Amino acid sequence: xDTKAHADETINHITPYRxxxxxxxxxxxxxxxxxxxxxxxxxxFNIVVALAVASVKASLVALYFMHLKYEDKITWVFALYxxxxxxxxxxxxxxxxxxxxxxxx
Amino acid sequence: MEGVEKIEHVHGxxxxxxxxxxxxxxxxxxxxxxxxxxxxxxxxxxxxxRAKFPEMFAEQHLELNKTLxxxxxxxxxxxxxxxxxxxxxxxxxKPKRLALFLLLTILLGLAFGVNKYFxxxxxxxxxxxxxxxxxxxxxxxxxxLHMLHVFAGMALLxxxxxxxxxxxxxxxYYTPVEVSxxxxxxxxxxxxxxxxxxxxxx
Numbered sequence: 579x580d581t582k583a584h585a586d587e588t589i590n591h592i593t594p595y596r597x598x599x600x601x602x603x604x605x606x607x608x609x610x611x612x613x614x615x616x617x618x619x620x621x622x623f624n625i626v627v628a629l630a631v632a633s634v635k636a637s638l639v640a641l642y643f644m645h646l647k648y649e650d651k652i653t654w655v656f657a658l659y660x661x662x663x664x665x666x667x668x669x670x671x672x673x674x675x676x677x678x679x680x681x682x683x
Numbered sequence: 684m685e686g687v688e689k690i691e692h693v694h695g696x697x698x699x700x701x702x703x704x705x706x707x708x709x710x711x712x713x714x715x716x717x718x719x720x721x722x723x724x725x726x727x728x729x730x731x732x733r734a735k736f737p738e739m740f741a742e743q744h745l746e747l748n749k750t751l752x753x754x755x756x757x758x759x760x761x762x763x764x765x766x767x768x769x770x771x772x773x774x775x776x777k778p779k780r781l782a783l784f785l786l787l788t789i790l791l792g793l794a795f796g797v798n799k800y801f802x803x804x805x806x807x808x809x810x811x812x813x814x815x816x817x818x819x820x821x822x823x824x825x826x827x828l829h830m831l832h833v834f835a836g837m838a839l840l841x842x843x844x845x846x847x848x849x850x851x852x853x854x855x856y857y858t859p860v861e862v863s864x865x866x867x868x869x870x871x872x873x874x875x876x877x878x879x880x881x882x883x884x885x
Contacts, residue, residue, distance in 0.1 A: 592771055592774045592775065593767070593770075593771055594771070595768055595771055598764055598767045598768055598771065599764070601764075601767075602760065602761070602763075602764040605760045606757065606760065609753065609756050609757065609760065612878075612879055612883060613749070613753050613883065615883075615885075616749070616879075616882075616883035616884075616885050617885075618885070619885050620885070624883075624884075624885035625884075625885075628879035628880070628883055629876075629879070631879070632875050632876050632878075632879050635875045636872050636875050636876065639763060639868055639871055639872050639875065640868075640872065642767070643763050643764075643766070643767045643864075643868045643871075644864075644865055644868045644869075644872075645861075645865075652709070653708065653709065653712060656709055656712035656713060656716065657712055657715075657716075659716065660715075660716035660717075660719045660720055660723075661719075663716075663720060663723070664719060664720065664723045664726070667720070667723050667724070667727055668723065668726060668727045668730055671727045671730070671731060672727075672730060672731060672734070675731050675734075675735075676734070
């Protein structure tokens with residue numbers, strides 16, 4: 579598909595009301611699940627489940643509400659590269675805090 | 684070629700309308716990237732302190748009102764829905780319906796703010812302040828910064844509502860509405876992470 583045709587398709591795409599309502603219902607169900615799970619104690623799995631559910635919700639918001647599903651590649655690059663930077667920021671901060679060797683003066 | 688004709692230029696600049704539409708959209712996605720990194724610093728601080736003091740987080744988060752937090756999550760998700768429905772409305776050439784959905788979205792943002800006001804008041808009433816502990820420091824900073832974003836979003840959507848009522852948008856031109864919507868959804872997206880991280884620590 580050439581770029582022009584793709585641009586037309588992106589611009590012309592109209593998400594029907596019904597799809598948005600379905601996404602909303604799913605988001606609400608996921609919210610109820612994450613609140614429900616917080617009443618049980620699974621140790622480390624609580625945070626894993628909480629973050630997994632949050633990430634599914636965030637993906638739904640980005641893909642449908644923010645229209646990312648119908649965007650071209652360059653928009654995906656703009657949308658995804660901050661996630662890589664976030665991983666670097668949080669990952670390296672953690673490795674610094676927990677693995678820094680204590681040097682005696 | 685139909686798509687190119689569909690988005691018409693109302694200002695009369697000599698710019699390809701498709702180029703204008705895409706630049707505005709990229710601009711907002713780039714801004715969203717900076718916003719994610721702004722919150723990223725706080726999320727990094729949260730991760731480090733939670734890993735260092737897990738007991739403090741487990742104990743002190745019980746002071747937060749889970750019901751109010753869940754209610755606010757529902758309010759914000761609903762506001763994202765009304766925003767998205769608004770964009771579809773104008774794409775289908777219904778500015779009155781867009782105005783109604785924008786108004787609903789703004790009112791839901793307001794409801795979120797009122798709810799947050801009661802939450803903060805309850806904390807202050809119990810003598811819990813940002814300086815109380817690292818956990819509450821993070822709680823007030825993260826939710827406070829998020830609240831500022833809700834206010835900014837409400838201001839942006841109010842501008843869009845005024846422009847809609849003045850008849851500036853149609854099925855041929857609605858780029859500012861769509862781009863403002865992106866910002867509003869970002870505010871929802873950040874809350875989707877804040878809610879479980881602050882309120883739902885088991």
